[in-house]
Amino acid sequence: MKQQTSPRGAVATGAGALALVLTLTACGGGRADDAAQDAAQAGETVSVETDYGTVDIPADPQRVVALEFGTEVVLEAGIEPVGVIEPVATLYTAEEFEKLSQYPVVQSASLELNLEAIAEARPDLIIGGVRVESHDEYAATREDLEQIAPTVFYDFDGAGAGLRDMTLELSRAVGDGERATEEQERFDSRVEEIRTTYADQLADTTFAVVFGSDGEFAVDNTNAWGGEILDTLGARQTEAQRAAGENFAAFYSYEEIDQLSDADVIFYETDAAGQPDPFTEALLDQELWQDLPAVEAGQSHPLRYSAARTYAQANTVLDQVEEVLADL
Template identity: 35%
Template sequence: MSSRQPRRLAALALTFALVTGCGSTGSGEESGGKAEAGVTETRVFTADNGDVTIPAKPQRVVATGYSVPVLIEVEAPLVGVSSWQRGLAMMTDEDRATYDSLTKIAGETAAETNYEAVAQAKPDLIVIGVPKPALADIDMDRLKSIAPVVAIGPSTPDAWRELSRRQSDAAGALGSFETAKTEYEKKAAELAEKYRTALAGLNFGHVGAYGDVAKGTFQREFARSWGTNIAGDVGVTYYGEVKEKGGNARDVSEYPSIEELPDSLGEADAITYTVEPDGSVSEQVQYVLDSKLWKNLPAVKAGKVFPLRYTEAATYSSALKTLDAIDQALAPVLAK
């Protein structure tokens, strides 16, 4: 943990100096610009659940959903987190050790919140990182009786950039967040330049991992979706859009029947598809790859098909792994 200490100190210092668009810092009673002894500084933070008065410098934070990996990475003062199985493969060994050591106060869904465990953690801030519709599964009044609650959940998959910034801000850890953001943007820019000529003029399609084999459907992802948004930062162009927007992730992905493969991806010059972190292919994606219709697609016949790992990264640090995976997957286009 020693290598992170300078970033941690910088983040704590920045918390007091920074005035953000999300809220302003203040205190109960002040004299000469300093809070009186025993008075905790607070600020008003704008969240999905409205304007919430929170500690300016939280000391004990509980995190759920998408806020879990973010707040672990920025070294927020966590005392409890929800389960986050989907992101374990993208964690560093250090972050995984932190995750494993923290008390689990909820399962994988909002409905699995353990309110007694939250109370026992004695938080001074609770960060709920679930989509707005999932807030209906949470007893917000009960949580508010324990500590201030800020709900900061995802909308479209690519919103993790702003989402993670706001979550880090709420926890008083923007300094560490900015460090990871800068590293990611530098690497993405380098890869964009590396592939600029090779990708010019190519229209990509993407097959995601959430089709339903039983229903005979596959997932077609467009720009800004899970499998495409980070590749987009490298210069990959995903053509088309959903036929009918359904809100959140359904604004950027749809679920056609397998018979619609030629109509959905027939105009693609190249196709990417989601694979598991270890490179294996899920049942949902293998269903597409085994189809005769898939094998007759122009992009497939041309050999321009590329598997992508780590497509569900939702933090800048984990997205660095995605950039490495994209670089590895697209390497063949440089030789053509």
């Protein structure tokens, strides 16, 4: 998928690097920095329960480092982070990518942390999301980060509601919980509204969500990405999903494109700007793709934010699905 999803990340936590971090944290960058830190330390704190224990964090954090899965949180909150994971252009609009490119990179796209850069950023809060299978690895990482600033990590499982619920918790940690909760409530109410308004279309239509891979294509399962959101709506989906079992997607060769022949509507995943990646473009150019009933009927549609990381993004997915339903 078009997202930062390496299951495990390398962390630069050697003795020399950690010693440098502690020196930077203790000595700081001058009187102005020391004054800012003293002010932050004198401010109010709140206790939050994380998947790594209770953490006391600033009630009004001013200098946030956003590690993986934290970037969307600070963007939606309107926070100017002091450090971010290396932005990947496909995840953001051109405006968002330009904005993120202005901030110091403290974590590579391959998930390697730069502890020295994090310390130099002098954060008062560090946030990030962790795939549940990486919990033990990040427990050790968090111990190192806690020596720099309070660190809030939440685990998540899967590529659907669990991910969105995790970023909702991060939004609450940075003081943007009210807006983020409203997006969640809006998502839930819109799901019920769409289910009711388009009950006939949902019952009579078979859907598929696909993306290209290297020389093949994949069909989203009902437990992940756009397929999960369609499943939440109660939509009937292609039989091609069944081969995925409990995995997030089923993979097929180009010669098997006709596995999508039962789909009346096909969504193909794009980046945040609405453009398919080269692998998906190659899929769309296949002659067998052009011969699919849904494509011939003009029912092949791009889908932005299929891998919705927040409820705001998930609401954008609902917007796109509803637009298609309204024309059926």
